[in-house]
Amino acid sequence: xxxxxxxxxxxxxxxxxxxxxxxxxxxxxxxxxxxxxxxxxxxxxxxxxxxxxxxxxxxxxxxxxxxxxxxxxxxxxxxxxxxxxxxxxxxxxxxxxxxxxxxxxxxxxxxxxxxxxxxxxxxxxxxxxxxxxxxxxxxxxxxxxxxxxxxxxxxxxxxxxxxxxxxxxxxxxxxxxxxxxxxxxxxxxxxxxxxxxxxxxxxxxxxxxxxxxxxxxxxxxxxxxxxxxxxxxxxxxxxxxxxxxxxxxxxxxxxxxxxxxxxxxxxxxxxxxxxxxxxxxxxxxxxxxxxxxxxxxxxxxxxxxxxxxxxxxxxxxxxxxxxxxxxxxxxxxxxxxxxxxxxxxxxxxxxxxxxxxxxxxxxxxxxxxxxxxxxxxxxxxxxxxxxxxxxxxxxxxxxxxxxxxxxxxxxxxxxxxxxxxxxxxxxxxxxxxxxxxxxxxxxxxxxxxxxxxxxxxxxxxxxxxxxxxxxxxxxxxxxxxxxxxxxxxxxxxxxxxxxxxxxx
Amino acid sequence: xxxxxxxxxxxxxxxxxxxxxxxxxxxxxxxxxxxxxxxxxxxxxxxxxxxxxxxxxxxxxxxxxxxxxxxxxxxxxxxxxxxxxxxxxxxxxxxxxxxxxxxxxxxxxxxxxxxxxxxxxxxxxxxxxxxxxxxxxxxxxxxxxxxxxxxxxxxxxxxxxxxxxxxxxxxxxxxxxxxxxxxxxxxxxxxxxxxxxxxxxxxxxxxxxxxxxxxxxxxxxxxxxxxxxxxxxxxxxxxxxxxxxxxxxxxxxxxxxxxxxxxxxxxxxxxxxxxxxxxxxxxxxxxxxxxxxxxxxxxxxxxxxxxxxxxxxxxxxxxx
Numbered sequence: 001x002x003x004x005x006x007x008x009x010x011x012x013x014x015x016x017x018x019x020x021x022x023x024x025x026x027x028x029x030x031x032x033x034x035x036x037x038x039x040x041x042x043x044x045x046x047x048x049x050x051x052x053x054x055x056x057x058x059x060x061x062x063x064x065x066x067x068x069x070x071x072x073x074x075x076x077x078x079x080x081x082x083x084x085x086x087x088x089x090x091x092x093x094x095x096x097x098x099x100x101x102x103x104x105x106x107x108x109x110x111x112x113x114x115x116x117x118x119x120x121x122x123x124x125x126x127x128x129x130x131x132x133x134x135x136x137x138x139x140x141x142x143x144x145x146x147x148x149x150x151x152x153x154x155x156x157x158x159x160x161x162x163x164x165x166x167x168x169x170x171x172x173x174x175x176x177x178x179x180x181x182x183x184x185x186x187x188x189x190x191x192x193x194x195x196x197x198x199x200x201x202x203x204x205x206x207x208x209x210x211x212x213x214x215x216x217x218x219x220x221x222x223x224x225x226x227x228x229x230x231x232x233x234x235x236x237x238x239x240x241x242x243x244x245x246x247x248x249x250x251x252x253x254x255x256x257x258x259x260x261x262x263x264x265x266x267x268x269x270x271x272x273x274x275x276x277x278x279x280x281x282x283x284x285x286x287x288x289x290x291x292x293x294x295x296x297x298x299x300x301x302x303x304x305x306x307x308x309x310x311x312x313x314x315x316x317x318x319x320x321x322x323x324x325x326x327x328x329x330x331x332x333x334x335x336x337x338x339x340x341x342x343x344x345x346x347x348x349x350x351x352x353x354x355x356x357x358x359x360x361x362x363x364x365x366x367x368x369x370x371x372x373x374x375x376x377x378x379x380x381x382x383x384x385x386x387x388x389x390x391x392x393x394x395x396x397x398x399x400x401x402x403x404x405x406x407x408x409x410x411x412x413x414x415x416x417x418x419x420x421x422x423x424x425x426x427x428x429x430x431x432x433x434x435x436x437x438x439x440x441x442x443x444x445x446x447x448x449x450x451x452x453x454x455x456x457x458x459x460x461x462x463x464x465x466x467x468x469x470x471x472x473x474x475x476x477x478x479x480x481x482x483x484x485x486x487x488x489x490x491x492x493x494x495x496x497x498x499x500x501x502x503x504x
Numbered sequence: 505x506x507x508x509x510x511x512x513x514x515x516x517x518x519x520x521x522x523x524x525x526x527x528x529x530x531x532x533x534x535x536x537x538x539x540x541x542x543x544x545x546x547x548x549x550x551x552x553x554x555x556x557x558x559x560x561x562x563x564x565x566x567x568x569x570x571x572x573x574x575x576x577x578x579x580x581x582x583x584x585x586x587x588x589x590x591x592x593x594x595x596x597x598x599x600x601x602x603x604x605x606x607x608x609x610x611x612x613x614x615x616x617x618x619x620x621x622x623x624x625x626x627x628x629x630x631x632x633x634x635x636x637x638x639x640x641x642x643x644x645x646x647x648x649x650x651x652x653x654x655x656x657x658x659x660x661x662x663x664x665x666x667x668x669x670x671x672x673x674x675x676x677x678x679x680x681x682x683x684x685x686x687x688x689x690x691x692x693x694x695x696x697x698x699x700x701x702x703x704x705x706x707x708x709x710x711x712x713x714x715x716x717x718x719x720x721x722x723x724x725x726x727x728x729x730x731x732x733x734x735x736x737x738x739x740x741x742x743x744x745x746x747x748x749x750x751x752x753x754x755x756x757x758x759x760x761x762x763x764x765x766x767x768x769x770x771x772x773x774x775x776x777x778x779x780x781x782x783x784x785x786x787x788x789x790x791x792x793x794x795x796x797x798x799x800x801x802x803x804x805x806x807x808x809x810x811x812x813x814x815x816x817x818x819x820x821x822x823x824x
Binding site for chain 2: 005009010013014017020021023024027029065066067068069070073074075076082113114117119120124131137139140143146147150151153154157158160184187191192193194195204217219220224257338485486
């Protein structure tokens with residue numbers, strides 16, 4: 001018999017199953033009841049993830065949760081450490097805020113009868129994200145990647161107009177290509193190692209790698225790493241594979257856009273982190289040349305994403321293109337190949353998720369007071385018409401540019417610190433970091449100046465925070481979250497470091 | 505001495521019917537099968553003009569390869585590169601596969617302790633004679649729960665796409681439902697009357713014997729779903745809705761998935777905390793045996809059958 005477990009240790013399993021139950025039960029409920037269920041589940045999940053986080057921080061080590069009577073490698077297994085619990089907590093908070101902030105748009109843009117379906121999709125999306133975070137088994141990860149892909153398509157196309165359907169089809173094709181490459185890589189790994197459990201694969205891969213210089217598995221191992229990295233890069237919209245992104249983020253209903261940009265792509269990046277540390281091994285991954293490819297793609301994304309954003313004349317699409325640049329930062333951090341770089345990447349996952357959802361939610365407040373138009377000309381002066389949204393958008397823009405006090409500054413600082421540790425890649429990283437910051441400043445400051453340019457007798461009405469109290473509270477929560485990430489960064493960075501050490 | 509039949513008597517025999525059919529003097533389907541002549545599609549003058557104008561616009565502006573040499577070059581380049589890329593990818597993958605261990609070799613890495621335990625102890629530990637079912641529903645029960653939810657969410661997405669919400673639209677849909685198909689097709693109905701019960705019984709057999717013989721919830725559910733689809737095609741939605749309407753669908757789907765989830769969470773939590781599992785395994789080989797596999801198979805079967813039928817109904821008319 002295994003030693004007795006604490007009750008808290010059951011919570012990861014409970015939270016995954018709770019989301020699934022919520023999705024299943026919501027299919028029999030009307031839209032309003034489904035919304036209540038969804039909100040309750042998110043709140044319970046926040047509490048449970050916080051409890052798990054406290055527990056893991058207190059014990060200072062990870063634990064393994066066997067799903068069923070049979071221990072892994074025979075059965076399924078979850079593995080919970082500080083980083084996993086922290087990510088789960090963070091994802092639940094962001095999802096709750098994004099859904100609350102976009103609720104009034106959802107009511108306008110989606111047919112009344114399909115609101116229930118929207119909440120089913122978000123429930124199952126959350127369950128798949130949690131499962132991706134917690135699982136210790138590659139095949140379980142693949143199953144939940146499927147759920148994630150399908151529900152993301154649903155989230156895009158639930159607002160039915162031509163652009164979203166086209167965007168959903170495009171997303172589906174690209175995303176399935178990514179899943180397919182991931183599955184092929186998984187099959188090859190299984191063929192070489194005979195395991196699907198992450199820890200066991202890592203043992204075998206390390207053994208293979210030692211032999212690999214003269215052994216026969218050198219080529220398949222390299223191809224596997226390449227295929228899995230590219231597959232997950234497609235799904236998280238790394239630069240040359242980002243063609244699906246602007247339409248999907250730009251035209252879907254705003255909650256979907258916030259969830260997609262800050263959670264879905266981050267879920268896949270987190271899976272990539274897990275694969276790097278727990279499946280392939282950080283050293284093996286660093287020694288393969290794939291890491292340089294990711295590095296170069298990341299640098300290119302940082303520049304070209306920003307350039308596309310500058311050219312854009314539609315505020316939602318501009319924010320979407322800015323995502324491409326920020327995803328580039330994350331992959332650049334992975335590409336540095338140092339522990340510090342990984343910490344910076346994980347921190348940027350948090351910072352970007354918090355900031356991008358904030359920008360999407362704030363932008364919707366600005367477009368609402370500009371007659372629903374998203375063109376910059378119409379947006380002129382909207383910061384005065386909706387002061388709350390204007391202030392929040394400014395905070396988001398400052399954070400993205402990297403002004404101290406906000407989360408974006410800390411991640412840029414961490415990236416720069418990490419770059420200094422890597423001699424060969426230091427110069428390109430610092431140069432591109434500088435260029436990208438300037439480009440960021442160009443398009444974000446352009447928008448901020450635009451929304452604070454006064455107009456004479458505007459034909460659009462002025463909105464105060466009393467007109468949408470829930471919306472205003474959400475925006476305040478977003479600002480607080482962003483400032484917390486920016487000001488109390490040291491404990492968070494320490495936690496990330498501890499979590500990554502638990503990974504290895 | 506043969507007896508000559510009178511004309512009236514002869515008309516009653518089968519030979520008369522046969523030769524009449526052979527000569528083509530009477531069509532047996534005439535008057536029994538509804539056949540509507542297709543209405544000729546007439547396009548109005550304005551729509552034709554609009555269409556031509558749009559076409560010309562598009563040709564002029566976007567696809568004018570004669571003047572826009574760059575576009576022509578890009579198109580050719582794109583096609584060639586797509587083919588080249590696919591060939592390179594296929595080549596790399598084939599090259600990689602040549603390095604992987606050969607199939608069926610006893611010393612392959614995948615013939616390790618994992619597979620050995622599944623095969624050797626599978627029956628004692630799960631109570632299932634069919635090792636594959638034991639594997640997917642007991643050892644790796646969590647994966648399979650996820651897989652069942654994939655079906656569930658796929659139905660949700662199809663509903664978002666194709667569900668017709670408006671009551672008015674729904675009425676129209678029902679009217680148009682049979683436009684392109686014969687109504688009350690005698691052959692289809694006759695065949696369905698015979699086949700549907702057999703298909704159903706076979707599907708139920710596959711589900712219930714999932715732990716004893718090849719099959720299980722997924723294949724059995726697909727069989728039952730096929731039976732439902734055949735019934736709908738033969739007798740129409742009105743008759744099907746007497747026993748399988750949206751309410752029944754919802755109840756069946758939700759209760760099956762919830763049941764599966766409850767069994768699953770009981771099993772995971774009991775297993776993880778080292779508590780005893782109170783679901784008896786029974787004698788291997790009995791119908792009611794193999795612990796959680798038997799009820800889970802039934803749940804999966806119901807869910808898969810519902811999904812199959814829902815897909816068909818949604819694609820056909822946008823509602824259940």
